Amino acid sequence: MPDIFKSKNSGKKLRVALTGNPNVGKTSLFNALTGSRQHVGNWPGVTVEKKTGTLKHEGFEIEVIDLPGTYSLTAYSPDEIVARDYIIEEKPDVVIQVLDATNLERNLYLTTQLLELGAQVLIALNMTDLAEERGDSIDIQKMEEFLEVPVVKTVAREEKGIPALLDAVLRTAGKEHVHKIGYGNALESKIGEIMTLLSEDTGLKAAYPLRWLSVKLLEGDENAFGKIKGRPVESKVRKLLDSEDMAFFEAEMADQRYETISCLTALISKKPERVLEPSDLIDRVLTSKKLGIPIFLALMWGAFDVTFTFGTPFMNIIDSFFGWLSGVVSTNVSNPWLSSFLGDGIIGGVGSVILFLPNILLLFLMLSILEDSGYLARAAFVMDRLMYSIGLQGKASIPMLMGFGCTVPAIMATRTLESPRDRLLTILVTPFMSCGARMPVYVVLAGTFFGESAGSVIFAIYILGIMVAIFSAKLLGSTVLKGEVSPFIMELPPYRLPSPKTSLLHMWENGSMYLKKAGTIILAGVVLVWLAASLPVGVEYGSESSLIGSLGHFLEPLVAPLGFDWKVAVALVFGFVAKEVVIGSLGVLYGAGEDESAIMAGMQADPALDPVIAFGLMVFTLLYVPCVATVGVIKKETGSWKWTLFSAAYGTTLAWIFAFLIYQGSRILGWT
Amino acid sequence: MDIEANYQKEKRFALVLGSLYAAAGLLQLILGTGLAGIFFYLGQPGEVLHAALLAFADMLFIPADILGGFVLLVVGATFLSGAKELGAGISEGKAYVYVGTLLALTFAVVYLLTLSGNALDAFVLGGEALKNWSFLSDLKPGIYLAVLALPAYLSRKTRFSLGKPSWE
Numbered sequence: 001m002p003d004i005f006k007s008k009n010s011g012k013k014l015r016v017a018l019t020g021n022p023n024v025g026k027t028s029l030f031n032a033l034t035g036s037r038q039h040v041g042n043w044p045g046v047t048v049e050k051k052t053g054t055l056k057h058e059g060f061e062i063e064v065i066d067l068p069g070t071y072s073l074t075a076y077s078p079d080e081i082v083a084r085d086y087i088i089e090e091k092p093d094v095v096i097q098v099l100d101a102t103n104l105e106r107n108l109y110l111t112t113q114l115l116e117l118g119a120q121v122l123i124a125l126n127m128t129d130l131a132e133e134r135g136d137s138i139d140i141q142k143m144e145e146f147l148e149v150p151v152v153k154t155v156a157r158e159e160k161g162i163p164a165l166l167d168a169v170l171r172t173a174g175k176e177h178v179h180k181i182g183y184g185n186a187l188e189s190k191i192g193e194i195m196t197l198l199s200e201d202t203g204l205k206a207a208y209p210l211r212w213l214s215v216k217l218l219e220g221d222e223n224a225f226g227k228i229k230g231r232p233v234e235s236k237v238r239k240l241l242d243s244e245d246m247a248f249f250e251a252e253m254a255d256q257r258y259e260t261i262s263c264l265t266a267l268i269s270k271k272p273e274r275v276l277e278p279s280d281l282i283d284r285v286l287t288s289k290k291l292g293i294p295i296f297l298a299l300m301w302g303a304f305d306v307t308f309t310f311g312t313p314f315m316n317i318i319d320s321f322f323g324w325l326s327g328v329v330s331t332n333v334s335n336p337w338l339s340s341f342l343g344d345g346i347i348g349g350v351g352s353v354i355l356f357l358p359n360i361l362l363l364f365l366m367l368s369i370l371e372d373s374g375y376l377a378r379a380a381f382v383m384d385r386l387m388y389s390i391g392l393q394g395k396a397s398i399p400m401l402m403g404f405g406c407t408v409p410a411i412m413a414t415r416t417l418e419s420p421r422d423r424l425l426t427i428l429v430t431p432f433m434s435c436g437a438r439m440p441v442y443v444v445l446a447g448t449f450f451g452e453s454a455g456s457v458i459f460a461i462y463i464l465g466i467m468v469a470i471f472s473a474k475l476l477g478s479t480v481l482k483g484e485v486s487p488f489i490m491e492l493p494p495y496r497l498p499s500p501k502t503s504l505l506h507m508w509e510n511g512s513m514y515l516k517k518a519g520t521i522i523l524a525g526v527v528l529v530w531l532a533a534s535l536p537v538g539v540e541y542g543s544e545s546s547l548i549g550s551l552g553h554f555l556e557p558l559v560a561p562l563g564f565d566w567k568v569a570v571a572l573v574f575g576f577v578a579k580e581v582v583i584g585s586l587g588v589l590y591g592a593g594e595d596e597s598a599i600m601a602g603m604q605a606d607p608a609l610d611p612v613i614a615f616g617l618m619v620f621t622l623l624y625v626p627c628v629a630t631v632g633v634i635k636k637e638t639g640s641w642k643w644t645l646f647s648a649a650y651g652t653t654l655a656w657i658f659a660f661l662i663y664q665g666s667r668i669l670g671w672t
Numbered sequence: 673m674d675i676e677a678n679y680q681k682e683k684r685f686a687l688v689l690g691s692l693y694a695a696a697g698l699l700q701l702i703l704g705t706g707l708a709g710i711f712f713y714l715g716q717p718g719e720v721l722h723a724a725l726l727a728f729a730d731m732l733f734i735p736a737d738i739l740g741g742f743v744l745l746v747v748g749a750t751f752l753s754g755a756k757e758l759g760a761g762i763s764e765g766k767a768y769v770y771v772g773t774l775l776a777l778t779f780a781v782v783y784l785l786t787l788s789g790n791a792l793d794a795f796v797l798g799g800e801a802l803k804n805w806s807f808l809s810d811l812k813p814g815i816y817l818a819v820l821a822l823p824a825y826l827s828r829k830t831r832f833s834l835g836k837p838s839w840e
Binding site: 281310456 | 738742743747749750764766767771775788789
């Protein structure tokens with residue numbers, strides 16, 4: 001009978017947490033175990049929050065929790081705290097540490113901390129194929145003896161070693177085993193003193209492994225101090241540690257852990273004489289001082305060029321389909337209200353958004369290929385020098401690059417930034433990176449007013465977004481968010497040929513989110529626009545005397561200095577629901593429905609619009625308050641209404657100033 | 673083939689391809705920015721030079737394209753950096769030649785995708801905006817220069833594959 005029956009969660013259910021350094025194949029293992037299709041990326045920080053899945057093995061129902069990747073269990077970044085707190089507070093039956101066999105030394109640091117935590121650890125020695133390919137050999141038996149935990153070889157990408165790992169889970173669950181790393185007499189005596197104090201508190205004793213908590217307190221871990229805050233022992237512990245140099249203790253303990261690790265690696269692993277890897281050589285070029293940034297810009301241009309040009313014929317196909325559908329509705333539905341609701345509202349509004357699905361899918365495919373190849377991590381490295389000069393660290397460039405796809409996951413990805421200041425600053429500037437949802441607005445406006453130069457104008461808008469993000473980071477970083485930039489430490493993953501399956505899957509995951517949005521929030525938005533354009537009853541659809549017209553006229557004075565009329569004001573208001581709705585609303589207001597060429601013709605014929613105003617509108621759409629989903633995630637990630645409102649107000653103010661300068665400047669110069 | 677002769681071969685290849693890419697990129701950039709108009713300040717000979725330049729660009733399908741020109745210059749600079757390092761006896765200069773080859777092929781794929789998208793629009797969907805489009809309309813130096821880079825990629829492919837330490 002497996003030891004599981006001695007487990008706290010005895011019965012047929014088990015909870016298993018997956019932990020490990022970033023980019024060691026945790027998400028691949030999670031997918032292999034649970035059969036899910038979570039996104040696997042080739043850069044650190046893919047898992048930014050816990051993901052769960054279940055499986056059955058030998059009659060047991062096993063719940064698997066994929067924790068964010070961490071290098072250690074200190075509390076320097078939010079994802080480290082998420083991982084650590086889960087293991088301490090939730091006490092999973094087994095903690096599987098996914099360990100990269102090609103990088104034992106660095107990965108084992110986390111192992112030492114997991115063992116100290118008193119967790120029931122099981123090691124999945126992953127990427128053993130890559131280690132063997134380069135001639136490394138690891139003695140699994142010696143490793144198990146030294147660490148006193150089971151070690152199972154896996155190749156998660158190919159789903160190898162999974163049954164053996166699951167058998168080991170059943171053997172490990174419920175086993176009580178205390179692991180201890182000796183820190184030398186002086187430190188051990190201090191640890192002992194703190195443990196004695198902590199053991200007076202029965203609540204603490206029940207909740208946390210006291211040796212671990214004592215070690216953390218001795219290291220000056222703020223999160224650990226939070227756990228004793230307000231308890232009677234707090235003052236005693238603080239008094240004991242007041243006169244001590246905790247930074248010294250932290251460094252000493254890290255040294256001891258590394259000493260243990262070097263003893264272990266010397267004992268268990270043999271490596272051939274190392275030659276330069278292809279990845280190292282490619283990095284000489286892609287991360288070089290002179291060519292790194294130009295190559296990055298050229299690759300980004302390539303990605304955008306494919307997105308915009310290759311997607312056009314597919315857009316035309318969708319356009320024709322919705323045109324046909326609209327015709328079918330208008331000929332077959334005799335009730336004018338229903339016909340208008342279906343034709344102008346649903347088909348017109350949603351159709352004008354789905355039209356851009358090919359571009360969105362291509363954009364995500366391009367980002368996915370760059371990410372899966374390992375290049376995105378290099379882009380962060382290359383950008384570090386530039387980012388540092390604007391008061392951010394290179395790692396901030398990854399969420400910013402992801403922002404070209406969708407701002408919501410991009411803002412969640414800021415969790416990989418250790419410093420709260422860097423994180424907040426990145427959250428505030430990421431919405432300026434032009435997301436895929438804004439693209440329909442640019443395509444229609446640039447296509448209408450800039451003819452053959454449309455591509456260059458759209459590219460200029462993207463560049464402007466980057467420039468505004470840089471300017472804002474510099475401005476906010478030197479005023480409201482003053483502080484030192486934290487050092488840039490990031491693992492560069494090996495280059496890999498992107499697998500078509502993974503890249504297409506990633507593209508579809510994001511693309512289907514866009515489709516889902518079109519069927520829910522955007523549909524609701526366009527129905528709202530249609531209602532406002534049709535009421536009060538009897539009014540001409542979308543006319544100035546409709547509800548939407550009144551709203552537009554009410555707002556018009558605010559945007560008149562930018563050259564925008566009431567129709568644009570209304571479209572911008574509804575754009576808060578989702579940016580795509582800007583075009584859907586204009587379609588309704590110009591009575592053009594989903595027909596892109598009819599929207600373009602309507603705008604071209606409108607004397608209130610010209611190339612300058614259109615450019616101002618594109619810039620306004622780029623910079624003003626992000627969509628409601630983004631605002632929600634900013635609130636969630638900052639935990640502050642103050643910063644959420646600041647983000648919305650700052651963006652909208654900048655948008656107004658830029659559009660004002662464009663319009664009024666052009667007027668003075670006689671361009672409009 | 674001994675190592676020195678191999679370096680020389682690599683260097684010549686990088687030098688030739690780098691120069692071609694850089695020249696094509698520079699020309700696209702000059703035409704795109706309108707800098708070619710500077711020839712008019714030289715009077716009659718300048719006008720002749722200007723006309724010759726346009727005819728030359730037309731013959732080689734070199735468009736007036738600032739961003740496209742920048743991309744070709746980047747590819748050219750990568751090859752030329754490789755040639756410089758190999759010329760100085762630095763064996764790692766091969767990395768520049770390899771990355772240059774990869775970049776050349778990557779951008780050729782980008783241009784080919786544009787071409788196929790436009791072909792689909794013009795011939796299958798009958799797009800109004802592309803009614804006078806032909807394959808030659810989208811034939812660019814980024815495509816035909818990559819044909820020269822392709823054999824280099826294929827010859828290295830067996831010796832250099834991502835994820836394996838087979839670099840010579």
